[in-house]
Amino acid sequence: MNYNYRHLYYFWVVAKAGSMSKAAERLGMAIQTISTQVHELEKSLGYLLFKPAGRGIALTESGFAALKVADEIFSLGEKLPELVRDAAKAPKSKIAVGVSDGLPKLVTKQLLEPILKHKDVLLIAHEGEFDDLLAQLALHKLDIVLADRPAPNNKNLNVYSEQLTKSPMAWYIPKILIKDNKKVFPECLNHLPILLPTTHSTVRALLDQWFTKNNVVPNVVGEFEDSALLKTFAASGLGVFPAGRLIQKDLKDTYEIELLGSCDDIYEYFYAIRSEKKIHHPLVEAIIKR
Numbered sequence: 001m002n003y004n005y006r007h008l009y010y011f012w013v014v015a016k017a018g019s020m021s022k023a024a025e026r027l028g029m030a031i032q033t034i035s036t037q038v039h040e041l042e043k044s045l046g047y048l049l050f051k052p053a054g055r056g057i058a059l060t061e062s063g064f065a066a067l068k069v070a071d072e073i074f075s076l077g078e079k080l081p082e083l084v085r086d087a088a089k090a091p092k093s094k095i096a097v098g099v100s101d102g103l104p105k106l107v108t109k110q111l112l113e114p115i116l117k118h119k120d121v122l123l124i125a126h127e128g129e130f131d132d133l134l135a136q137l138a139l140h141k142l143d144i145v146l147a148d149r150p151a152p153n154n155k156n157l158n159v160y161s162e163q164l165t166k167s168p169m170a171w172y173i174p175k176i177l178i179k180d181n182k183k184v185f186p187e188c189l190n191h192l193p194i195l196l197p198t199t200h201s202t203v204r205a206l207l208d209q210w211f212t213k214n215n216v217v218p219n220v221v222g223e224f225e226d227s228a229l230l231k232t233f234a235a236s237g238l239g240v241f242p243a244g245r246l247i248q249k250d251l252k253d254t255y256e257i258e259l260l261g262s263c264d265d266i267y268e269y270f271y272a273i274r275s276e277k278k279i280h281h282p283l284v285e286a287i288i289k290r
Contacts, residue, residue: 005073007041010034011049012070015063019056041066092122095283098133099125100147102201104227106247106254107270111146111164114286121283134159137273143281145273149202158276162288166267167244169203172251173260176237185261186214193221193239200225206266207242214263231255244268 014023014034024031042049049063059067095115099108108125115121126133126142133145138157145151150161171189173181181188189211196218197204211218221239224230234241235255242263243251251257272288 007037007044008066008070009074010037011041011066012074014038014050014057015059015067015070092120093118093283094122094124095144095281096124096126096142098136098142098145099127100130100133100145100149101127101225102130102148102197103146103270104243104247104268106227106231106250107167107244107268108146109250110246111270111272111287114289115283118283118286134273137275140275143274144284144287146287147271147273148268150271151273159273160276161271161273164270164272164288165246166269167246168262168264169207169242169266169268170245170248170262170264171240171242171260172234172248172257173240174235174237174255174257177240178258181260186216186263188260189214189216189218189240192219194218195222195224195230195234195239195241196220197227197230197242198223198225201227203242203266203268210263210266231257 014020017023017026020031020034024034047062048060049066050057051060130147134151134157136142137145137159151159183191230241240260274284
């Protein structure tokens with residue numbers, strides 16, 4: 001198609017004005033010029049947008065469809081001066097980050113620290129299902145997605161993954177349960193109440209295999225999709241739980257939770273997923289190069 005937005009704009013003004021003459025008057029142009037521009041649009045689209053109606057014109061069905069799209073386009077255009085003015089008053093670099101709901105919150109905070117050090121940054125964080133976030137990323141509604149798994153191989157998504165870091169797993173215990181622990185690790189896990197992530201987390205299957213390998217029959221008293229909720233219940237004394245060594249200091253400082261033992265043969269992996277485009281948000285680059 002060889003039409004441009006000027007053709008569409010003239011059509012839009014004619015449709016709103018109700019006639020070629022009123023549109024020409026509103027635009028300060030000759031009727032013939034307006035008519036020519038509208039005909040160029042019709043020729044490019046292959047459909048008539050107006051039809052005779054008495055002494056005037058009316059929209060065809062195709063015209064109504066085109067008007068609906070034009071309304072959306074030029075209504076947004078009318079907001080442009082206001083948006084530019086507001087941006088100039090409070091210049092901030094905005095970054096929209098998708099956070100997979102399987103990603104531990106304390107890890108998310110660490111992964112985003114490089115951009116939080118920048119001044120005048122507006123961080124917009126969206127937590128959601130992994131597949132939903134990838135769809136939003138592919139539509140350029142997000143600048144980056146943080147997850148505990150890479151994106152699947154799907155050419156239709158046009159996204160790619162980069163591993164940011166990995167962390168060996170360990171087991172942690174709240175202070176209130178330390179006095180009840182009479183066994184050495186990992187045997188003690190047969191006797192202590194255990195909290196686990198749901199199968200939503202990629203590490204859950206690895207933990208189940210680890211139990212079998214180490215002859216542990218866990219007494220699972222809770223499974224949590226939200227990692228922050230799991231740690232909150234753990235801190236209250238509900239049970240011991242697995243988490244990455246990456247957040248060991250945060251667990252101690254924030255929740256007064258101590259290290260119980262390591263399972264260094266299991267790792268959590270953390271990925272940044274971004275769209276395949278030539279120009280990337282500078283704050284996205286800061287996360288990648290952390």
